[in-house]
Amino acid sequence: MSRLRLSRGWLPAAAALGLGLAALLRSSAGAQSPWSLLPLEGARRTGTFRDPRLVENSGVIPSRTQPGILWTLADSDGPARIFATDTLGEDRGSFRLRGARNVDWEAISAGRCEAGICLYVADTGDNLEQRQSVQLYRIREPRVDSLGREPRTSSRVERLEVRYPDGSHDVEAAFVDGQGDVHLISKGRTSGFRHYRVPAGAWSAPATVAQPLGVLTIEEGRSLGRLVTDAAISPNGRLVAVRTYAEIFLFHFTGRGTLRPAWMGCRLAGLELQGEGVAWLDDSTVVLTSEGILGMPGTISLGRCSSTSS
Template identity: 30%
Template sequence: MKEVRTRKGAGLMRKVQISRCLMRCSLRWVTLAGWLLLTSCSVLQPETQRRPVSVGRAGRWERMIIRDPRIIESSGIALSRWNDAVLWTHNDSGDIPRLFAMDTAGHLLAEYRVAGAQAVDWEDISAARSDGRGLLLIADTGDNRRERSEYQLYLVEEPQIPAGGIHTGRIAVLRCIRFVYPDGPHNCEAVALDPPENPRRVLLATKERRGCAVYLIDLAEKGTPVVARRIIGLQAISRVTGMDISADGSRLILLTYGDAYEFRRRSGESWRQALSRHPGLVRLPRRRQGEAICYGRDRHVLYLTSEGSPLVVWRVRRGLDR
């Protein structure tokens, strides 16, 4: 007997068929999702490949503008170890070897010529205290074309700035560290003395289009040139333009053109161990190309500069979870 379906019955059957099809598709997607979840749990990338997970946003911030024709392209910034209200900066390539001091209210305080130094491509500055005196480390480490045969780090004693007016003076190089990398030339715009009290080493982060690498120079080494030692690669952080270590030595921050990445070091850890974990992503105010960063006296405060004239200095106060 031939089966006869009404239009209403046929429509009902089509609905049932569609429903069954959707259920089969859903089961396939659930199965696929479960397989992907198990795969992602069983085949994890190395720590250095992972993206940052914790996020800290810029809280209150203020912008200071220093209008002085001598500062045309700030490329590094460091907080004075003598005075919490004084910052040091310098120009990028093309300038004479000199440093500028400014206060945290945005006033230029001093200009110091650095005797015994060359300025091929100054990219960063770091401050520390050693044996009761302040030290500044100037990094002549820029190499956009990756063609330099060696690089220089200049250690100078931080001068105490006289009060009144804009002071000019000269400071001498205490030590010039000539160095090379074990794997050929690199462009580096980020250095830091470690620890900030009685430093024993210099950390350098390379600037690459994809990822970066962190190198170490032991200040006790006397070779000429010294060979920097590669300690870790960070594949998730690119185009690093600045670095600093907090005054208590517990945090290291890497700046990029946009935001920054902060690593926390536990007691007794090396920086290689700390850099192997997830960094915190620090959201920063929008600005022109970010070139320099340093901590304030406490790690809740960050100072930033950008390229161009007039010089813009950002002071960012942020909240920390611990």
């Protein structure tokens, strides 16, 4: 589950003050940091999730084949379904993953697969960092016009069991690169923001060990909420956005599959109560999703985040 652990008394205060946490994060950037985090350009809230099952929304990805459609999912212990929506948050139907279990679904991505374009679901959340293995699921992207109010069931769901070579990690961020490799980034609870890769060829076996690719150069700040909640690769494959509760850090995606800091990013102060998901609508526009909190539904927001200061 991705819910930020704060005392009950703090939450109403945060709402009333317009995300005091985000303001703290902004002020903590400090002159010593090599990162230049600018306000998200043109930031605007475009909608809220109409489906009550998405109160604990966790992750978002635009459809590669159906313009205007966003895919999302619910957090731990939620239904083993993916949900179709749009930037207004309209309910466009849901799709059940046959045989899948939602232990702690945290991210949804899209990428190449043998069937064409697939949706990838990362069941990789692990708050206590004690799961011996986690799961990746993938299905061919469904057609939204075939969905009704009652959830349809997928005809084929692929499942891959994944272990980390260095123990258990809480992972909420995942993206799929142009080669079909799945990239996972740890939340940063205990040992930095660790980057792993699951090669596309791993799906030919039932289980695999993720390949470690290093630790991201983001200053840790758990006490201020700097925990990674999602990541996404741009349509041109050049930039990766790594988001926390109130920031986006941009990285260049290298030919080796590693992430090189762009040293640029965006602040999300005051835009969301509990930011979770990020995806690219184009090579500079991001869509952001937030969980619902304090009885309010989760939100969808848009803005531009560039790797240049111009």
